[in-house]
Amino acid sequence: MRAVSRVAAPIPLADVRLPPEAVAAATSVLEGGWLSSGRKVEEFEGLFAAYVGARHAIACSSGTGALQLAFAALGLRPGDEVVLPSLTFVAVANAAIAAGAVPVLADVVGADDLTLDPDSVARLIGPRTRVVSTMDYGGRPCSPEVCDVARSEGVAVVEDAAHAPGARLADGRRCGTLGDLSCFSFFANKNLALGEGGMVTTDEEQLARAVRRLRSHGQTSTTWERHTGKATTYDIERTGFNFRFDELRAAMGSVLVPGLDDAIERRGRAVERYRQGVAALERVELPFSGRDPGERPAHHLAAVVLDPEVDRDRVAGHLRARGIQTSVHYVPIHRMSAHRDRAADVSITDDLAERLLTLPLYPHLEPEQVDTVLDALGDALSTS
Numbered sequence: 358m359r360a361v362s363r364v365a366a367p368i369p370l371a372d373v374r375l376p377p378e379a380v381a382a383a384t385s386v387l388e389g390g391w392l393s394s395g396r397k398v399e400e401f402e403g404l405f406a407a408y409v410g411a412r413h414a415i416a417c418s419s420g421t422g423a424l425q426l427a428f429a430a431l432g433l434r435p436g437d438e439v440v441l442p443s444l445t446f447v448a449v450a451n452a453a454i455a456a457g458a459v460p461v462l463a464d465v466v467g468a469d470d471l472t473l474d475p476d477s478v479a480r481l482i483g484p485r486t487r488v489v490s491t492m493d494y495g496g497r498p499c500s501p502e503v504c505d506v507a508r509s510e511g512v513a514v515v516e517d518a519a520h521a522p523g524a525r526l527a528d529g530r531r532c533g534t535l536g537d538l539s540c541f542s543f544f545a546n547k548n549l550a551l552g553e554g555g556m557v558t559t560d561e562e563q564l565a566r567a568v569r570r571l572r573s574h575g576q577t578s579t580t581w582e583r584h585t586g587k588a589t590t591y592d593i594e595r596t597g598f599n600f601r602f603d604e605l606r607a608a609m610g611s612v613l614v615p616g617l618d619d620a621i622e623r624r625g626r627a628v629e630r631y632r633q634g635v636a637a638l639e640r641v642e643l644p645f646s647g648r649d650p651g652e653r654p655a656h657h658l659a660a661v662v663l664d665p666e667v668d669r670d671r672v673a674g675h676l677r678a679r680g681i682q683t684s685v686h687y688v689p690i691h692r693m694s695a696h697r698d699r700a701a702d703v704s705i706t707d708d709l710a711e712r713l714l715t716l717p718l719y720p721h722l723e724p725e726q727v728d729t730v731l732d733a734l735g736d737a738l739s740t741s
């Protein structure tokens with residue numbers, strides 16, 4: 358076999374290293390003969406539910422599929438409104454539309470807190486609002502106040518926890534339990550990276566059962582149950598999707614879950630070094646300095662906020678020239694052509710849109726590499 362050179366920058370934005378045990382687990386599935394959902398998926402669901410502290414976990418094919426399943430399980434109907442942040446990945450808005458609903462775009466708290474603002478949510482909740490979809494930005498738990506605002510109006514909460522497996526509030530409540538349903542992603546650059554995949558967690562039996570059925574067309578029994586003789590036929594009481602997960606990635610996921618806490622700790626050390634370094638620089642801040650120190654973030658992203666007059670593209674270009682990859686989380690949803698005309702309350706998001714820059718972060722990012730990024734950032738800021 359020919360050695361393939363890595364295409365990534367010397368310091369990429371994210372980097373995945375699968376432990377040999379995960380590769381071995383995948384190999385044993387390949388040798389076992391059953392590749393779709395089965396015992397390995399059930400095992401992974403059990404481990405994941407215990408890890409986030411939810412009663413039920415249902416694995417599916419992507420984080421976007423998880424959001425679609427959550428909206429479908431809540432029975433959204435055409436014309437229903439889903440309030441969600443504009444400063445997030447577009448998946449949630451697209452998933453709401455796929456459910457027949459209308460996204461309504463809310464604002465974030467400010468430059469130091471990039472999660473959904475409870476006041477903005479309160480302003481946008483109206484007679485047609487059925488769901489508030491909150492997001493744990495960069496692995497920081499959403500504000501529990503947002504959930505309180507929604508519930509006081511009789512509105513369900515869907516937590517987009519794609520960034521946040523393992524995160525918890527200072528009072529101990531964990532991401533994955535903050536919504537009526539919570540959705541995770543195992544996309545290739547997420548904290549638990551399996552290439553593709555997702556998970557819905559919930560404490561409510563009824564919702565769990567609905568998600569489980571909707572995941573596979575609405576079938577009343579699973580292929581695995583029929584394969585193992587527990588069922589012989591099925592009915593469709595309500596139509597669903599094919600968002601099933603598979604044994605291969607489930608087996609890898611079960612190996613990775615026990616290592617998540619250690620990975621978060623290592624990510625956290627890199628973020629702490631970024632925090633100290635950024636504090637010594639002018640014209641840039643690392644958000645979430647005002648959060649309760651008892652909180653444990655999942656440290657998915659190292660996003661910084663530049664002063665308004667800084668030219669972000671020049672800063673990113675300067676870092677790129679030094680082999681450092683950056684990104685932007687996110688181009689706000691209301692700036693996408695397909696979502697431009699939606700109802701929105703986004704003045705703070707608009708102010709931040711050109712100021713956000715995400716720096717490299719992964720568990721094995723070395724202190725010297727963090728310093729290299731900080732040096733390059735300092736140089737870029739003194740000339741941009």
Ligand SMILES: *Cc1c(COP(=O)(O)O)cnc(C)c1O
Pocket residue numbers: 419420421422445446448449492517519520541542543544553554555
């Ligand atoms: C990645 C991501 C998603 C979508 O997950 P996929 O697995 O890529 O479908 C949704 N929301 C947020 C915040 C994400 O980061």
